[in-house]
Amino acid sequence: MKFLQISILLLSLTSCTLATTKNLVSSPVVNTHFDNPYFSDSNQDYVYKGKIDVYGNYFGGIFIVKKIGRLHHRIVLTTELGNKIFDFELQNDSYKVNYILEELDRKIIINTLKRDFQLLVKEHTIVKKKYKNDPYIIYQSQHKKQLNFYFINKDTGKLEKLVNTSKRKEKTIVNFESINKKLAQRIVIEHKNIKLKIELKYLDNN
Amino acid sequence: MNKLMLYIYIIFFTLGVNAQQAQMSQTEINNFKKKIKAVAENTKTILSDFTQYKHLEFLSNDIKTSGKMAFKAPNLVKWEYTNPYKYSVIFKEDQLLINDDGKKSDVKIGGSKMFKKLNQLIVNSVSGNMFDNNEFDISYYKTAGFYRVLFTSKDKNLSKYIKQFILHFSKKELTVIEVKMVEPSNDYTQIIFKNRKENIVLKDEVFTN
Numbered sequence: 269m270k271f272l273q274i275s276i277l278l279l280s281l282t283s284c285t286l287a288t289t290k291n292l293v294s295s296p297v298v299n300t301h302f303d304n305p306y307f308s309d310s311n312q313d314y315v316y317k318g319k320i321d322v323y324g325n326y327f328g329g330i331f332i333v334k335k336i337g338r339l340h341h342r343i344v345l346t347t348e349l350g351n352k353i354f355d356f357e358l359q360n361d362s363y364k365v366n367y368i369l370e371e372l373d374r375k376i377i378i379n380t381l382k383r384d385f386q387l388l389v390k391e392h393t394i395v396k397k398k399y400k401n402d403p404y405i406i407y408q409s410q411h412k413k414q415l416n417f418y419f420i421n422k423d424t425g426k427l428e429k430l431v432n433t434s435k436r437k438e439k440t441i442v443n444f445e446s447i448n449k450k451l452a453q454r455i456v457i458e459h460k461n462i463k464l465k466i467e468l469k470y471l472d473n474n
Numbered sequence: 475m476n477k478l479m480l481y482i483y484i485i486f487f488t489l490g491v492n493a494q495q496a497q498m499s500q501t502e503i504n505n506f507k508k509k510i511k512a513v514a515e516n517t518k519t520i521l522s523d524f525t526q527y528k529h530l531e532f533l534s535n536d537i538k539t540s541g542k543m544a545f546k547a548p549n550l551v552k553w554e555y556t557n558p559y560k561y562s563v564i565f566k567e568d569q570l571l572i573n574d575d576g577k578k579s580d581v582k583i584g585g586s587k588m589f590k591k592l593n594q595l596i597v598n599s600v601s602g603n604m605f606d607n608n609e610f611d612i613s614y615y616k617t618a619g620f621y622r623v624l625f626t627s628k629d630k631n632l633s634k635y636i637k638q639f640i641l642h643f644s645k646k647e648l649t650v651i652e653v654k655m656v657e658p659s660n661d662y663t664q665i666i667f668k669n670r671k672e673n674i675v676l677k678d679e680v681f682t683n
Contacts (some may be wrong), residue, residue: 313535315533328574332533332537348561348563351663352657472558
């Protein structure tokens, strides 16, 4: 009986372990700050072709991010023909919906988008913990009950992956690919708790 | 050219354009509408290159995309973007047939009245056949090079999406050379047509994805 209790306890403890930190080696924190460079240049128009898969429904659009002030970003999605789908403004932790298509005007959609965009454009992060796992150095930050893990390639110094979790579960994974200086030419945002995948490809003829 | 000169040049140029734009008289309007209607009736197909500029006030540059547009009377339209990405959309009755770089999807637009209306307006604007529409206040201007017609939304629901359609018609052929859709925020989409060919044979296969 006691063995069974211990087994159950062990089992429940293991299942509580966050997948992100599995096999990671903790390391002392030296730099207490990390800056995400990808949407930090106010002179740059960040224009991407977006492909969005949500619960088996697919749609595309043009995804636009512009830094319009300190810790202040404008994020817009339009159809290829130019009609606006949504228009968000993020400043610090607050947000404003300038426009959203009536059909998408639902709290759950707005909150999911807001969380994703805050994750994507958040520039300055306070590092609480540091891990190592070749080829990455991983910085962990905490915001309320959410944890963010920044995977930086040791050899290139570039941010390649960003994982947002609750204390127990991975929620959102962002992969940054084809990185050219401070610009990620391809970005993939995947959700673990909902069937939503966003793929962004940089449009560089503008 | 230094900056000051450039500003002066721009100001004069803008003033010049405005000065050249004059309101059309009622007789001119009636004449113009009659001619446009005749052109639209005789246009069975259109194939044209286009360049699209998406203007958002907070961006440093407009977003430029380009491709080909095909129209077949009465209501088949295909927009095919080739640069900087491959994407095509066919307006077919109650459906949008989309091919996004190989990924195909059909969107039924019957459910969304507003979307349907917007699409209908886009289809109509290609041929210039928008004058019998009660949802707009229409005003007519002429310049040295083209006619400029402003369609301002009267309908409360429509004006949430589109404030104004602005169509430019060539003076010679009376065909649409530019479409501009202005949103309530004054952001806009501008489409400029070039190399327009009319009444060439366009098989139905052109309008499949």
